[in-house]
Amino acid sequence: xxxxxxxRNEMLAILLKEFRALGFQGLSLSxxxxxxxLGKASLYHHFPKGKDEMALQVMKFVKDxxxxxxxxxxxxxxxxxxxxxxxxxxxLDQFYEKGATACVIEMMLAGDVPPSVKGIVKECVEDxxxxxxxxxxxxxxxxxxxxxxxxxxLIGIQGSLIISRSLNDxxxxxxxxxxxxxxx
Amino acid sequence: xxxxxxxRNEMLAILLKEFRALGFQGLSLSxxxxxxxLGKASLYHHFPKGKDEMALQVMKFVKDxxxxxxxxxxxxxxxxxxxxxxxxxxxLDQFYEKGATACVIEMMLAGDVPPSVKGIVKECVEDxxxxxxxxxxxxxxxxxxxxxxxxxxLIGIQGSLIISRSLNDxxxxxxxxxxxxxxx
DNA sequence: GTCTATATAATGATAGAC
DNA sequence: GTCTATCATTATATAGAC
Numbered sequence: 001x002x003x004x005x006x007x008r009n010e011m012l013a014i015l016l017k018e019f020r021a022l023g024f025q026g027l028s029l030s031x032x033x034x035x036x037x038l039g040k041a042s043l044y045h046h047f048p049k050g051k052d053e054m055a056l057q058v059m060k061f062v063k064d065x066x067x068x069x070x071x072x073x074x075x076x077x078x079x080x081x082x083x084x085x086x087x088x089x090x091x092l093d094q095f096y097e098k099g100a101t102a103c104v105i106e107m108m109l110a111g112d113v114p115p116s117v118k119g120i121v122k123e124c125v126e127d128x129x130x131x132x133x134x135x136x137x138x139x140x141x142x143x144x145x146x147x148x149x150x151x152x153x154l155i156g157i158q159g160s161l162i163i164s165r166s167l168n169d170x171x172x173x174x175x176x177x178x179x180x181x182x183x184x
Numbered sequence: 185x186x187x188x189x190x191x192r193n194e195m196l197a198i199l200l201k202e203f204r205a206l207g208f209q210g211l212s213l214s215x216x217x218x219x220x221x222l223g224k225a226s227l228y229h230h231f232p233k234g235k236d237e238m239a240l241q242v243m244k245f246v247k248d249x250x251x252x253x254x255x256x257x258x259x260x261x262x263x264x265x266x267x268x269x270x271x272x273x274x275x276l277d278q279f280y281e282k283g284a285t286a287c288v289i290e291m292m293l294a295g296d297v298p299p300s301v302k303g304i305v306k307e308c309v310e311d312x313x314x315x316x317x318x319x320x321x322x323x324x325x326x327x328x329x330x331x332x333x334x335x336x337x338l339i340g341i342q343g344s345l346i347i348s349r350s351l352n353d354x355x356x357x358x359x360x361x362x363x364x365x366x367x368x
Numbered sequence: 369g370t371c372t373a374t375a376t377a378a379t380g381a382t383a384g385a386c
Numbered sequence: 387g388t389c390t391a392t393c394a395t396t397a398t399a400t401a402g403a404c
Contacts, residue, residue, distance in 0.1 A: 021295040026209035029398060041400080042370050050398065102293065109286065109349050111205040118350075125350045151347070155360060159343025163335070165293050166302075166309045176339060213380060225382080226388050234380065 011036060011046065012061040015054055016104060023107045024055055024117070052114045059120035062104055066127055069095075074131045081138040085184055088135075089177050092157065099164040099173025106158060128154060139184045149183045156180050195220060195230065196245040199238050200288060207291045208239055208301070236298045243304035246288055250311055253279075258315045265322040269368055272319075273361050276341065283348040283357025290342060312338060323368045333367045340364050 006014075014035050018027050029051065033040045047053040073079075074088050096103065108121045132153045136146030160176035190198075198219050202211050213235065217224045231237040257263075258272050280287065292305045316337045320330030344360035 023207060023209065023294045023296075025207065026294050026296045028396080030396080038369095039371055040398085041372080044399070045369060105350055106290070106346050107294070109346070110207045110210050110291070112207075112210045121350050122352065125347060151356065151359070152363075154347050155343030155356070156339060157343070158346040159339030159341070162290050162293065162342040162346070163309060163338050166289055166305050168306065172335065172339070175335070179336075212378080214378075222387095223389055224380085225390080228381070229387060 006036060006038070008046075009061070012058055015058045016061065019055065019058055020102050020104050020107055023110060024051075024113045025110065027051070052117070055108065055114065055117045056120065059104070059108065059117055059124070063120055063124050063127065066124055066131075071127060071131045074135050077138070081135060081184070084138075085135060085181060088131075089181060093177055096157075096161060096173065099161060099170035102165060103158060103161055106161065125154065136184060141184070152183060153180050190220060190222070192230075193245070196242055199242045200245065203239065203242055204286050204288050204291055207294060208235075208297045209294065211235070236301070239292065239298065239301045240304065243288070243292065243301055243308070247304055247308050247311065250308055250315075255311060255315045258319050261322070265319060265368070268322075269319060269365060272315075273365060277361055280341075280345060280357065283345060283354035286349060287342060287345055290345065309338065320368060325368070336367060337364050 015032065018032060018035050021027075022031070029040050029043060032043060032051075032054070036043070043054075044050065047057065069091055070088055073091070074084055076084060079087075093099075105121050105124060108117055129150050132150035133143075133146045136149045137143070139146075141149060156176045156179065160173045164170050164173040199216065202216060202219050205211075206215070213224050213227060216227060216235075216238070220227070227238075228234065231241065253275055254272055257275075258268055260268060263271075277283075289305050289308060292301055313334050316334035317327075317330045320333045321327070323330075325333060340360045340363065344357045348354050348357040
């Protein structure tokens with residue numbers, strides 16, 4: 001049962017959701033089989049190297065998502081910087097379900113995650129940082145100021161997600177998004 | 185082999201280190217046996233309910249540590265607030281090994297962590313928040329301002345730990361400690 | 369491309385000797 | 387209080403039919 005025909009992006013989206021909820025080690029093949037509606041053996045047809053490859057493909061999927069949904073809009077010089085910032089923050093707010101769900105970046109940093117996966121995680125963070133630095137400059141900030149604001153943006157997002165989930169209060173994340181909007 | 189006679193606090197310290205590195209699901213009993221020098225069966229003498237109980241006791245241990253190492257010093261009215269802040273930030277800097285190691289709070293939020301454990305995690309964050317709010321007031325801040333600063337402090341610590349580890353650059357954490365020092 | 373069946377190793381956990 | 391031995395269960399992974 002489950003989805004009859006599952007496109008690759010749909011499958012990666014399911015894997016992303018599961019990895020975010022349970023982490024790399026916490027997510028088992030049985031759980032994946034259940035979530036995708038496929039048998040365990042079938043999963044190896046799509047990902048011959050197993051869970052490591054799934055995590056790797058998910059992170060590449062996320063990196064591509066960041067590219068198209070964050071970096072392209074954030075660099076669109078045709079739109080005023082303030083509007084671009086609001087748009088990107090709204091996208092992130094949806095991605096994190098208003099602060100209710102963890103970030104993959106955060107879940108893929110445990111000691112048992114394959115180094116290749118951590119490599120993509122690093123690239124994702126670097127890309128996001130570059131994006132916000134670029135946006136800061138479009139706001140008229142100096143290079144140094146833009147770097148600082150970009151760093152505080154990433155820290156604020158990740159940190160508020162942690163505190164929100166630990167306190168079971170998405171208000172923390174919500175407030176942080178507002179604060180970030182006023183950084184620039 | 186390993187430590188010949190292991191005190192309870194030493195054992196909890198080892199468990200804390202391992203949980204921080206590998207997370208709840210990622211840390212296996214075999215790994216714990218190796219790290220403590222005890223046989224798997226011996227671990228059940230100390231923690232009859234197994235890994236769940238270990239995680240619970242570790243979090244209680246952390247909560248006690250926060251009480252004695254953070255909250256008592258942060259509320260010591262005999263010492264100027266500025267000195268108290270520096271002292272507490274230095275303690276946290278050591279606890280996080282200058283940003284190189286993850287926070288338990290962060291590692292105990294995955295979907296497969298027992299609710300009882302998450303309950304203590306929540307209490308730890310609440311305690312820390314109260315501590316920094318109290319300190320903010322001693323700095324002369326209003327109640328609202330102290331709440332905001334306390335929240336930014338917790339977010340800044342957790343967020344910078346994530347970004348530091350993802351980028352493999354403890355400089356992010358180091359800078360954040362300085363920024364927090366200037367919040368108050 | 370998905371399945372059933374299976375192999376092999378590791379998991380958390382217990383019994384009982386010392 | 388620690389051990390060896392063992393348990394049932396689950397883990398990742400593969401073989402081969404359809």
